[in-house]
Structure formats: C-alpha cells, structure tokens
Amino acid sequence: MTVDKHFKRLVRARAARTGESYTAARWRLRRAAANPSKATTKRAKLADLGLSVAIPETWHRVTHSMWGQSYPALHYEVTKNGSRLADLELNSHRLGSVRDPARAAAEAVERARSDPSARFEYTDTMLGGTPAIRLDPANNRQPQASERHYCLAHNDHLFILRFTTTDRRACDPVFDQMAASIELGDASDECLLGELSMTDYAPASIECVLIGALMAAQKGEDFSGRHLLAALVLGDSGIAASVLRTLDVTPERLGRQARVDDSGIAFLEIPVPAATFELLTQLMPGYALETVRTHHALLGILSPRNPAGGLELVEGLGVDAIQMRTALADRIAYENDASCVFCSFCRKPALDVAQMTPNRFSQICNECTAACAAMIHGRRPLPDNPMDRYTGGKRAGLFTACGYCGADEDLYTAPPQTRFICGVCAVRIDETTTRADGQ
Ligand SMILES: [Zn+2]
Ligand SMILES: [Zn+2]
The missing domain is CATH 3.40.1000.10 (Mog1/PsbP, alpha/beta/alpha sandwich)
Known part of the structure; x- marks a missing residue:
C-alpha cells in the first residue's frame, strides 16, 4: 500500500467517524502531522x-x-x-x-x-x-x-x-x-465562568454575576439563580438593587454581608451549571436590546421560563412575584427602557406571554384576558394572576373606563387599579387569542 493510499484511508476513516467532509478530515490529519x-x-x-x-x-x-x-x-x-x-x-x-x-x-x-x-x-x-x-x-x-x-x-x-x-x-x-x-x-450548554463571554453585559451586571458565583463557591453550592438574585440585592449600583430596596429586600434582611471576600477563590474556574448558563446567556440577554443591565437580569430571574430558580429567596421574605414585577415595571417605565414592554395589568414582560394587545395608552396580555374570561364564564381563577372584578365605582381624578372601548361598566382591573378593561372587550380579545393559539 502506498503512503498516499494509506493516508486516504485514514482520511475516509476519520470522515466516517467524525461526520466531517473529506476535505476537512484531510486538512485536520495533515495539520496533525505537521504540528x-x-x-x-x-x-x-x-x-x-x-x-x-x-x-x-x-x-x-x-x-x-x-x-x-x-x-x-x-x-x-x-x-x-x-x-x-x-x-x-x-x-x-x-x-x-x-x-x-x-x-x-x-x-x-x-x-x-x-x-x-x-x-x-x-x-x-x-x-x-x-x-x-x-x-x-x-x-x-x-x-x-x-x-x-x-x-x-x-x-x-x-x-x-x-x-x-x-x-x-x-x-x-x-x-x-x-x-x-x-x-x-x-x-x-455548560462551562466554567471564565469561558462565558459576557460581551453584552453592563459592568454592574457582570459584577453581579461574579459576586453570585463567588457566593456559590464560598458555600460549596451549585451556582444558581438564588446566588444571582442575592448578588443583585448586594449590588450597590443598578436599577435592580434600587427596586429591591424599595421592597425592603436588603442585604441585612437576606442575612448577607455587603462585602464578599474573594480571597483564595479562582472565580473564573467556577462551574456554571446548564440551567444557570441558559439563564445568563439566553434569558437575561433576551430582555435587553443591547446591553444587559441589572433590571434585565432581574426580569430573567422573575421569568416563568427561568430554569435556575432564585425567586424563592425573596418570597421567603414575604415579597411575591407580582409585587416585584410591578415595582420593576414602574421603575423601568421611568427609565424609558424601550426594550421592555409590560402588560399594564399583571406586569409580565411581552417576552414572557404569548400575546400582547395594545390600546393607545396601555396593553393587556393573553393571560389577563383569559383570567377575565374565566371569571365571566364562572370558571376557576388562574393561578398567579392579579386580575379581579372592579367594584370601586367612579373615583375622583381617575378615568375609570375600559381602555379599549370606553365603557364604564363591568370593569376588570389589577392593583394598583389604574387601568381597566370591560368584560366584553376582555372576552373578545381572549377569543382572538385562543383562535390564534388553536391555529
Ligand atoms: Zn397580563
Ligand atoms: Zn371595553
């Protein structure tokens, strides 16, 4: 057998084993021989x-x-x-x-x-x-x-x-x-912290990731959403930290020191489990147009699609997800962050719901119209949805009318009761959403 034939056989064997093209396999083998x-x-x-x-x-x-x-x-x-x-x-x-x-x-x-x-x-x-x-x-x-x-x-x-x-x-x-x-x-989908590229993260968000990873390593725990949330609470800059503080979620209440001691920990070598990796590289950047800021990180942790957990940390302090989303949505609206559109009722971001139906001043998500339709048809209320029948009557200084048709009867709302939708509009929107789902 000539050397050339032998080499060709090696190339074919490699191509069959690795699924590479013949050219790619030949190139790799030549390179291996040269270096x-x-x-x-x-x-x-x-x-x-x-x-x-x-x-x-x-x-x-x-x-x-x-x-x-x-x-x-x-x-x-x-x-x-x-x-x-x-x-x-x-x-x-x-x-x-x-x-x-x-x-x-x-x-x-x-x-x-x-x-x-x-x-x-x-x-x-x-x-x-x-x-x-x-x-x-x-x-x-x-x-x-x-x-x-x-x-x-x-x-x-x-x-x-x-x-x-x-x-x-x-x-x-x-x-x-x-x-x-x-x-x-x-x-x-799994790597070391140092292998993670955080090119689109703002410095304050990177700091939170590093602090979260350090906390996990110090306690010998898997780096999870729990550590990321604790790091967001510890962070002294960024929108997330200030929102969490308005909810009285402070380092002291979490029982954490505001300073994290990183002595002796090679933090770039800290493993990032697949779920946390997904949260950091898919979910959190998904909320941002360009730069991942701390409030985008908090939205990722709050998301029902978050596989890495973390929310239970503040729920233990008596703060629930709806309360937190409302505070965050208000603050983000104040910041004029155009990348985030929230349901005016439940405050879920557009990314976390199937459909958002806007009117001139607000929007409602499919989960909220479904909750109204359920109440109207006497079905059981949906879990984790804040929609309720409005029984407050007309209020001074407040335009208590449906944002979609202007009707002022049979209204539904959610805290803090500044937006309303009537039963007819809710059912109509819910039916179009359901139809779109069914197709
Ligand atoms: Zn909603
Ligand atoms: Zn209406």
Missing part, C-alpha cells in the same frame, strides 16, 4: 463560543477585558511567570475572539473582503477545517507590533479572532500555531 502536539501548550475551551484553541502554557485567561473595555470579548494573554516570550514588561500578546450569531455570517465575511477602505490585506486560508479569510493591516507603520484577524462563518455564526502583539518576531510563529490548532464546534 505534533507539544507539551508546552494547553487547550483553552471557550464553551459558549463553541471554539477551542491550543495556547502556550504561559498564557492565562484574563478578566479585565470582561469589564467592557477595549475589545469586548474574553481574552487570553501571556503572563509574566515563566513565559518563553521576551520583554514581558513591554510586550503584550493577546487573542480576543467573538462569535456573533445575529449577523448573516457568510454575508459578513464577503462584506469584510470587499471593504473599499483597503485598510486590510486579505488572504484566503483555512481555520478549524473551515474556509476563512485572514486580515492584516495594509499599512503597518509599526514594524515591531503586529495584528492579525481571522474571519470565518461556521454553522451560520460569524467568528472573528484577533491576535495582537508588540513583539512580532517572537509571536508570529506562536500565532501561526494557535491559528492552526483552532477547533470549531457547537456552543456547549
């Missing part, structure tokens, strides 16, 4: 990016970039001790990576290539068995410093990798090796 694994590298896994890369033993995950600074992603960076790289006091070598699911990935790669400003030179290459383009600055005026970007589309996600250094000669071979070692996969 035998070295003891001086370790594999860094960025679980929520679905990316892993072999980094020199001396590189470590760093945290400062998580605080919304220069490049909004998780960085790995060389540290001082025992590095093979020279002039560590002066040099900085970094890899930043971003995965962007929101943009049409292939299109973005093409757009980068046809950038008319000609700031970069483009080279076609392969990264993680996937066609990629490498971008190098076209007019590099600093011969020592170097910067290179890779841009590729994988599973409909755009990946951008940015390598920077102030010592080109020492670093270019290292960067070549790192680029060759990159593997792309699906994003995982």
